[in-house]
Structure formats: C-alpha cells, structure tokens
Amino acid sequence: MRVRRCAVLFLESREDVDFDLESLLTGGAGLSRHQRWLALAAHLDAPVEVDSQERELLGRLSPSEWSAAESLEAAEESLLPNLIKRGLVLAEEEPDAPHRERDEALRAGHWWPAAAMMHRLARWEGVDSVSSMESNEMTTAADLRRKLGAPPIHALERVDAGERVALPRIDGNDFDAMLARRSTCRNFDSERPLSLPLFAHMMQRVFAAQSQVKVDEYTVFLKKNTPSGGGLHPTEAYLIVQNVEGLAPGLYHYHVVDHALEPLRTPDEPLEQFARRALAGQHWFSNAPAMAVLTPRYARSFWKYRQHAKAYRALVLDSGHLSQTLYLSATELGLGAFVTSAINEVDIERGFGLDPLVEGPLAICGFGWRAQTMSTSEFDPAQEVWLRTDEES
Ligand SMILES: Cc1cc2nc3c(=O)[nH]c(=O)nc-3n(C[C@H](O)[C@H](O)[C@H](O)COP(=O)(O)O)c2cc1C
Incomplete structure (x- = not known):
C-alpha cells in the first residue's frame, strides 16, 4: 500500500x-x-x-x-x-x-493553505446567534457596556488637537443626502411585494455584467458596477426570493450575463424558515422580500491567484463592495437593505447544493420595502429614515 x-x-x-x-x-x-x-x-x-x-x-x-x-x-x-x-x-x-x-x-482548487483552513473552520451549522446573544444578555449597547466595559475610543487621535489640519465642511448635494439615508433595515414589510421591475432594477445595478471583454470563447472578463479583485468578478448571487410579483417564491441563481434567474430546488421546509436558519436566527432580516447569498467561486479567483496569500482577503472585500452597492442602490430606490456575515454556511450550502471548496457563501444581503413601524431597533440617530414623533422621542 x-x-x-x-x-x-x-x-x-x-x-x-x-x-x-x-x-x-x-x-x-x-x-x-x-x-x-x-x-x-x-x-x-x-x-x-x-x-x-x-x-x-x-x-x-x-x-x-x-x-x-x-x-x-x-x-x-x-x-x-x-x-x-x-x-x-x-x-x-x-x-x-x-x-x-x-x-x-x-x-x-489552488487554495492558500491558511485561507482554506480559515474558510473551513469559520463555517457554522444550525447556530442560533440571536438566542445566544439574548441568553448572554449582549443585545443592547448598554448590555455590551456593562458586560465588556468601555470599548476602545470611537475616534482615534494621533496628535494633539492643535496640530490637526482642519478641513473645510462642504455643503452636500443629492448624493450626500442619499448616503445619509442609508441605514441597515431590520424592519421589512412582509405584506408588501417588490414589483418585478424594481427587483430587476436592483439585480441589474448590483450583480449584472454591464459589458464584457472576450479574449476567446472561454476567456471572458466582465465589467460590473462594483470593483472586483483581479477584475475576475467571482462572486455569485444565490437568491432567496420570498415576495416579488410574478416570481414563484423559492431559491434561484442569478445569471449575470443573461440577467436572468435560474430556478433551483425548493428547500424541504417553508422558505422563511430556511431563510431564518441561513441567517442564524436573525428574524429581523428573514422576511426580506429578496435576499442574495454572496458566494465566491473560488476557482475563478485562484485561477489567477494560485496559493496566493491575499486572494481570500480580496474575495471578502469583493463581498463587502457588492453589499455596499446593494445598500446604496436600494436606498436610492426608496428601499431598505441589509448585510450580515452571521450566517449558517453549512445549511446554506445544503440548501443550494454548493461545495464549500468550490463555491461557499461569505455573507447574505437583502432588500425590500420598509415596514411602517420599527419593532427591531435600527441605527438612525439623525432620524434620516425613521421620523420620531414628540411622544416617542
Ligand atoms: C460586515 C457586516 C456584517 C454585519 N452583520 C450584521 C448582523 O449580523 N446583524 C445585524 O443586525 N446587522 C449586521 N450588520 C449591520 C451593522 O450592524 C450596521 O451596519 C451598523 O450597526 C451600523 O448601522 P447602519 O448600517 O444603519 O449605519 C453588519 C454590517 C456589516 C458591514
């Protein structure tokens, strides 16, 4: 032997x-x-x-x-x-x-060994992050302060105030106003569907190839609205569609060139239950009408970056960039959006039929209409999204 x-x-x-x-x-x-x-x-x-x-x-x-x-x-x-x-x-x-x-x-797969290890070890299965947060009394900012003491300072100072070079404050334009309205949505309106054009607009902005360069039939590079390490755009959008007019609720893969949905096997449990499990119990996101599981195809990146110490980091950054495009696209269209990396990768892989060594999820982001009332707290200190009445404030 x-x-x-x-x-x-x-x-x-x-x-x-x-x-x-x-x-x-x-x-x-x-x-x-x-x-x-x-x-x-x-x-x-x-x-x-x-x-x-x-x-x-x-x-x-x-x-x-x-x-x-x-x-x-x-x-x-x-x-x-x-x-x-x-x-x-x-x-x-x-x-x-x-x-x-x-x-x-x-x-x-040309993985850099330490990245392969980290990717494997960081995956969750069946974790309920909400109940563990609640049982550890770590839900509110006051809880965190009580349990952990004060955090490291919120704004780093490297020199004395007198040595700082003050910059002029610029009056904002419409884009600044739109940035100010971006806020993580934890209150979706489950009754209000997204229209197909609105959903399609979001997919087109965030995930679609806008143009392409063909070296040969099998060597094609895509241009998208979001930057990507090495220009490879390896991150796929696997979708949980719950409430979009004209679309059967279910799991889909988004085809970035055809701008089309590829229906996949429906999970063996109600869709929102699957979504909640994927989101490690975060019920405040699980009724979002549309969600995208950001899932790099590792081979596409490692084709160029073989056993490369920075390749996995670039993929994590790619997902962050995509989620920011999604947040801003949603905000501009009047929708709420979120991203989370607290996800049960193993359950998601099972649901979508993914091999984590080939394509494994890094984050979930989603979008939809906001609810009329806030039941889970959001971070909106300037009241750009939620206008408080006098009694509430
Ligand atoms: C990488 C990343 C992971 C996040 N994960 C979660 C999460 O697991 N649950 C959640 O409710 N919010 C999550 N958020 C949203 C943050 O809590 C939110 O951005 C932060 O509180 C600031 O609020 P804002 O986005 O409204 O400005 C995440 C944001 C980022 C960028």
Whole structure:
C-alpha cells in the first residue's frame, strides 16, 4: 500500500477547561484543564484528535509524494489504518474513498493553505446567534457596556488637537443626502411585494455584467458596477426570493450575463424558515422580500491567484463592495437593505447544493420595502429614515 498525508493540515494544541468540584473543595480554582492535539484539515468537516505518535507520523509523511507503507517501522505502520479512516492519510489504491476525493478537490482548487483552513473552520451549522446573544444578555449597547466595559475610543487621535489640519465642511448635494439615508433595515414589510421591475432594477445595478471583454470563447472578463479583485468578478448571487410579483417564491441563481434567474430546488421546509436558519436566527432580516447569498467561486479567483496569500482577503472585500452597492442602490430606490456575515454556511450550502471548496457563501444581503413601524431597533440617530414623533422621542 502507498500512502501520503492530506494536502492541508495544521496541528493545534487545544486546552479544555472544565468545572471541577473536587478542585474547588480542596481549595483550588475549581477548574480542571487538559491539553490535547487536534489535527485541523481543510478537507474535513471537523477537527480530529490525534495522539503523540500519530502527530509525529503526520509530521513525517509527505503530502505530495506517495510512499510505501511497508517502508515505515512496524509501530508506525500500525497507526495507518486509523489515520486513513479519519481522512488524515490517504491511500493511493482507494481513489474513490470520500476523504481522498475531498483532498483531491482541495488540491485542485489552488487554495492558500491558511485561507482554506480559515474558510473551513469559520463555517457554522444550525447556530442560533440571536438566542445566544439574548441568553448572554449582549443585545443592547448598554448590555455590551456593562458586560465588556468601555470599548476602545470611537475616534482615534494621533496628535494633539492643535496640530490637526482642519478641513473645510462642504455643503452636500443629492448624493450626500442619499448616503445619509442609508441605514441597515431590520424592519421589512412582509405584506408588501417588490414589483418585478424594481427587483430587476436592483439585480441589474448590483450583480449584472454591464459589458464584457472576450479574449476567446472561454476567456471572458466582465465589467460590473462594483470593483472586483483581479477584475475576475467571482462572486455569485444565490437568491432567496420570498415576495416579488410574478416570481414563484423559492431559491434561484442569478445569471449575470443573461440577467436572468435560474430556478433551483425548493428547500424541504417553508422558505422563511430556511431563510431564518441561513441567517442564524436573525428574524429581523428573514422576511426580506429578496435576499442574495454572496458566494465566491473560488476557482475563478485562484485561477489567477494560485496559493496566493491575499486572494481570500480580496474575495471578502469583493463581498463587502457588492453589499455596499446593494445598500446604496436600494436606498436610492426608496428601499431598505441589509448585510450580515452571521450566517449558517453549512445549511446554506445544503440548501443550494454548493461545495464549500468550490463555491461557499461569505455573507447574505437583502432588500425590500420598509415596514411602517420599527419593532427591531435600527441605527438612525439623525432620524434620516425613521421620523420620531414628540411622544416617542
Ligand atoms: C460586515 C457586516 C456584517 C454585519 N452583520 C450584521 C448582523 O449580523 N446583524 C445585524 O443586525 N446587522 C449586521 N450588520 C449591520 C451593522 O450592524 C450596521 O451596519 C451598523 O450597526 C451600523 O448601522 P447602519 O448600517 O444603519 O449605519 C453588519 C454590517 C456589516 C458591514
């Protein structure tokens, strides 16, 4: 049998701290600590605990060259079946084994190892961020202040006031007024559908290719209204459409050149329930009429930026730029908009049929008509969006 180590592997020495009654009763701190080694592999769904012998062997096996298992000492060879079973070592004669297939997919994807690791480890499944925020009493600014103390200063000062060069304040124009009206919407009107032209206008502004350059049939570069690292525009919009006139509620993929929707399989649960799960329980966003899951196609970026230390960062920035275009486009059309990175990636991947090594979500943004009344708080100190009456203020 010939074997090699998986492509991307990091070892973490993790400390588990548990409550320990005996320690408390004998005058100790009431805590027990124990240290263990975890193998973090980007092609696996979860960390794998390894012992010191396994750790040493993993450090010696080549991730690139196949070597004969028989060339190892007997004690090391005996560790292989368990390492192979857990996907940390791959066997050459098992090309169809699921771990082997995932490892090959990772190798083919040109990921920078640390980015592959981060991408994998940051994914959530079934997390309810709202109830954990509530149970930890971390919902309001006052809660945060009480629990965490004062935050680092809101406006950084590097020199004394007298040394600062004052800039003139400029009277704003319509664009400034529009910027001032941009505010994260947490109160959508679930009863009021978006008209098809309004929805189409948003998609055209935010996600559509505006023009293109064709090097050859398979080498095409798109121009969009938003900048993109390397000009590659790798970020796809997977849509949760809940309330748009003339469109069946469901999941879609947006075709950026044809400016068209590609219907996908409907989830096995009510759409708003799926949306709420995707949004890690954030019910204040889950009734938005239209949402886009921002999902880079990693291969499109890594085609140019192979094993590149900045490539993943550029993709995160791309999503941020897209969401800002979406916010401003919505604001200009009189709509509310939001973005969130508190999402259950694994549930979303399952819903849309995505392979996270190939295309995995980074954020969700959405838009729609605002509700008449605010039930979840928004950040609008200048009252640009919500005009308070005298009784309320
Ligand atoms: C990257 C990013 C992630 C965000 N995630 C959340 C979120 O998980 N939940 C939420 O309610 N708002 C989220 N927001 C919105 C911010 O809370 C909001 O921008 C901030 O409070 C300032 O308010 P404003 O956007 O109305 O100016 C996010 C914004 C950004 C840019």
